[in-house]
Amino acid sequence: MLAFLRDEKIRGVIYQIVAIVLFMAFLFYIAQNTSCNIERRGIKTGFAFLDATAGFDITESPISFSPASTHLKVFEVGVLNTLIVSFWGIVFSSLLGLLIGVGRLSSNWLISRLSALYIEIFRNIPVLLQILFWYNVVLATLPSVRQSIDIFGVFHINNRGLFMPSPIFGSGAWIVLAFFAAAVAISFFVKRWAHRRQDETGEQFPIVLFSLFVLILFPIVGYFVAGQPVEFDYPSLQGFNFKGGRSWTPEFMALLFALSIYTATFIAEAIRSGIEAVPKGQKEAAKSLGLSPLQELRFVVLPQAVRIAIPSIINQYLNLIKNSSLAAAIGYPELVTIFAGTSLNQTGQALEILLITMLTYLLISLVVSAILNWFNAKMKIKER
Amino acid sequence: MKKVLGLSIIAALSAVMVLDAGTLEDVKKAGILKCGVNTGLPGFSEADSRGRWRGLDVDYCRALAAVVLGDAKKVKFVPLNAKERFTALQSGEIDVLSRNTTNTETRDSALGINFAGVMYYDGQGFMVPKALGVKSARELDGATICIQAGTTTELNLADYFRTHNMKFKAITFDTNDQVNKAFEAGRCDVVTTDASGLYAERTKMKNPEKYLILPDIISKEPLAPAVRHGDDRWFDIVKWTRNALITAEEKGIGMKNVDEAKSKSNDPETKRLLGVEGDMCKNIGLDKECFYRAIKQVGNYSEIFERNIGSKTPLKIERGLNALWNKGGILYSPPFR
Numbered sequence: 001m002l003a004f005l006r007d008e009k010i011r012g013v014i015y016q017i018v019a020i021v022l023f024m025a026f027l028f029y030i031a032q033n034t035s036c037n038i039e040r041r042g043i044k045t046g047f048a049f050l051d052a053t054a055g056f057d058i059t060e061s062p063i064s065f066s067p068a069s070t071h072l073k074v075f076e077v078g079v080l081n082t083l084i085v086s087f088w089g090i091v092f093s094s095l096l097g098l099l100i101g102v103g104r105l106s107s108n109w110l111i112s113r114l115s116a117l118y119i120e121i122f123r124n125i126p127v128l129l130q131i132l133f134w135y136n137v138v139l140a141t142l143p144s145v146r147q148s149i150d151i152f153g154v155f156h157i158n159n160r161g162l163f164m165p166s167p168i169f170g171s172g173a174w175i176v177l178a179f180f181a182a183a184v185a186i187s188f189f190v191k192r193w194a195h196r197r198q199d200e201t202g203e204q205f206p207i208v209l210f211s212l213f214v215l216i217l218f219p220i221v222g223y224f225v226a227g228q229p230v231e232f233d234y235p236s237l238q239g240f241n242f243k244g245g246r247s248w249t250p251e252f253m254a255l256l257f258a259l260s261i262y263t264a265t266f267i268a269e270a271i272r273s274g275i276e277a278v279p280k281g282q283k284e285a286a287k288s289l290g291l292s293p294l295q296e297l298r299f300v301v302l303p304q305a306v307r308i309a310i311p312s313i314i315n316q317y318l319n320l321i322k323n324s325s326l327a328a329a330i331g332y333p334e335l336v337t338i339f340a341g342t343s344l345n346q347t348g349q350a351l352e353i354l355l356i357t358m359l360t361y362l363l364i365s366l367v368v369s370a371i372l373n374w375f376n377a378k379m380k381i382k383e384r
Numbered sequence: 385m386k387k388v389l390g391l392s393i394i395a396a397l398s399a400v401m402v403l404d405a406g407t408l409e410d411v412k413k414a415g416i417l418k419c420g421v422n423t424g425l426p427g428f429s430e431a432d433s434r435g436r437w438r439g440l441d442v443d444y445c446r447a448l449a450a451v452v453l454g455d456a457k458k459v460k461f462v463p464l465n466a467k468e469r470f471t472a473l474q475s476g477e478i479d480v481l482s483r484n485t486t487n488t489e490t491r492d493s494a495l496g497i498n499f500a501g502v503m504y505y506d507g508q509g510f511m512v513p514k515a516l517g518v519k520s521a522r523e524l525d526g527a528t529i530c531i532q533a534g535t536t537t538e539l540n541l542a543d544y545f546r547t548h549n550m551k552f553k554a555i556t557f558d559t560n561d562q563v564n565k566a567f568e569a570g571r572c573d574v575v576t577t578d579a580s581g582l583y584a585e586r587t588k589m590k591n592p593e594k595y596l597i598l599p600d601i602i603s604k605e606p607l608a609p610a611v612r613h614g615d616d617r618w619f620d621i622v623k624w625t626r627n628a629l630i631t632a633e634e635k636g637i638g639m640k641n642v643d644e645a646k647s648k649s650n651d652p653e654t655k656r657l658l659g660v661e662g663d664m665c666k667n668i669g670l671d672k673e674c675f676y677r678a679i680k681q682v683g684n685y686s687e688i689f690e691r692n693i694g695s696k697t698p699l700k701i702e703r704g705l706n707a708l709w710n711k712g713g714i715l716y717s718p719p720f721r
Contacts, residue, residue, distance in 0.1 A: 038496070040614055041474065041496035041612060041613045041614050042493075042496050042613045042614065043474065043494070043495060043496035043613075044494040044495075055538075055539040055542055055543070056538045056539055056541075056542050056554070056556075057541075057542050057552065057553075057554040058554070059553060059554060059555050059556070067542035067543075067545075067546060068546070136565075136569075139566065139569040139570075139571055140569060144570045145570075159569065159570050159571055160528060160571070238526070239525070239526045240526045240527045240528065240573050241526060241527075241528060241553070241573075243526075250571065251555070328558060329558065329562075330557075330562075331533075331555055331556050331557045331558075331562070331566075333556075337533070337556070338556075341467055341533050341534065341558075342467075342533045342534055342538065342556060344467070344534075345466065345467045345470070345533065345534030345535075346490075346534065346538075346539065347494075348470055348490075348491070348494055348495035348496075350471055350474075
């Protein structure tokens with residue numbers, strides 16, 4: 001009767017079933033234990049707290065927030081602030097990383113040494129220390145509100161932040177936008193035409209310069225055609241602080257700076273390994289075609305190198321998003337600081353809040369990695 | 385397969401232990417009292433240059449250790465910031481929380497903790513640089529204010545500004561030190577916390593004379609030690625240790641004369657307090673001399689107050705509300721009977 005146990009396959013299946021059952025039983029035990037202990041202590045549970053009034057204020061919020069808002073709103077503000085700093089962090093670290101990564105392989109001794117030095121220094125210092133360092137540097141070097149550094153009377157920098165004008169769109173503002181859209185369309189078609197012409201005749205067209213010119217000129221023309229519909233709200237010193245306009249707080253700047261500088265080192269290394277993985281024959285072929293070093297980089301090396309580097313760059317983007325949670329150290333109001341920090345403390349519902357926070361990070365990371373994986377699959381060299 | 389097995393083993397190893405209600409037994413077995421204190425608040429809880437903890441909250445821990453374990457030195461101080469404190473208590477990482485914590489309804493009823501008698505009556509105040517030229521909290525409309533995250537301060541502040549229809553910008557940090565560094569660096573115009581905390585923090589500033597504490601007190605902050613909900617025996621011990629320190633002051637018994645009082649006093653309540661008569665300590669599962677030891681080793685409330693925050697210390701805090709009930713304050717202990 002037990003003959004079937006001698007079958008290795010069946011035995012394997014049985015083992016797996018037993019292991020899974022044990023594991024589930026264990027999880028059940030933990031959950032049971034936790035809820036039992038919580039109940040005995042009289043700790044409040046459930047998600048009703050999300051509708052309760054938060055009662056505290058948040059320094060910077062992209063949506064309107066007041067102490068009378070709910071904890072759910074706190075959560076929303078936290079997620080948005082996390083996304084904002086992550087977005088700008090990804091943009092700046094990519095640009096900086098590309099620059100340093102290419103510079104690392106430059107034939108210019110000074111540039112390549114400086115790039116290497118940059119990478120080795122910032123890659124090897126824990127990012128939390130860098131955040132604290134930049135925050136203290138920002139606070140220590142910038143003047144107080146009344147002595148702010150004034151740039152053309154438009155930008156003001158002091159230890160409360162960077163203050164800049166914000167645009168107020170009037171009724172005809174869509175005309176400016178329409179002009180800009182037209183400029184984009186024109187650039188696109190001219191580029192296609194230039195490509196075709198170059199394929200046929202070999203004549204080149206300064207497409208980059210042309211597009212830049214169109215993209216700047218058109219919105220300006222549109223602005224005057226529509227009768228100057230966009231006005232600017234300039235920040236001005238009133239009472240304790242600057243009012244009006246937009247501002248970046250020192251907390252935001254320090255966090256953004258530290259994350260960008262830190263992550264850029266890894267992106268630079270990814271780019272470098274990508275470039276080095278491009279077969280030597282490709283570069284030699286480019287040279288023998290008479291391409292300049294810049295053209296060689298732009299048309300032959302980088303398109304291949306970036307494809308190789310994309311998977312590891314995706315990892316760095318995900319790391320950056322998760323590292324943004326270190327902002328708790330300097331009080332930038334992102335998800336961990338305000339929701340898993342202040343809200344947790346005011347309501348005392350650690351389990352629920354940490355669960356929500358972890359699931360949120362998981363979701364953000366999964367969405368970002370899904371987008372980038374799709375991009376990766378699209379960009380991959382299609383072997384024919 | 386291997387992965388699943390591995391996971392189960394890891395999970396099994398990190399299994400959470402069922403916390404039992406018997407904190408007293410646990411403390412006796414461990415031979416040391418784990419006491420949650422502030423990471424650094426002069427006069428209340430601060431490690432000095434030799435690493436020895438000092439302060440009112442710290443001395444309370446010592447008194448409790450003397451009561452329970454017979455030796456005021458048998459305390460392990462666990463420094464906690466405002467955000468960590470309740471989780472540390474709930475999870476059993478500490479046995480008692482003595483960390484300038486305000487007793488509020490929500491905390492008492494929803495966090496699974498109980499507050500055991502007020503050690504210090506406080507209220508929230510504001511500190512500003514003198515150069516700002518502000519004389520009252522009502523002039524603070526539009527100010528940037530530094531606060532510590534996870535405190536009642538944060539909520540009182542929002543309430544106060546809402547009530548008076550004023551606007552403010554709050555910058556929240558994890559620890560006192562970060563709050564004060566940012567304030568000194570000029571990141572904010574105002575720093576707000578319990579008034580005692582403001583006096584304490586001012587002593588730590590580079591130029592204390594440059595800062596002004598506004599006269600306005602905007603809240604009631606009864607600072608009390610806290611224990612886990614559901615362990616009544618332990619709650620009684622913590623509560624009556626505090627009462628013993630206050631009664632000792634009332635009876636004029638301190639570190640120096642406690643032995644004399646024990647052998648000579650004719651006052652029945654003194655006799656009960658010091659374990660000469662009655663079963664005071666036995667009722668809470670300890671030996672007869674438990675309160676005597678606390679007074680002998682740590683002193684009475686007045687001694688603890690004067691040693692840490694009184695007129696001879698840099699903080700120079702008046703007794704005010706914290707004087708005994710028969711001397712103009714509201715400090716009051718139920719009788720030892």
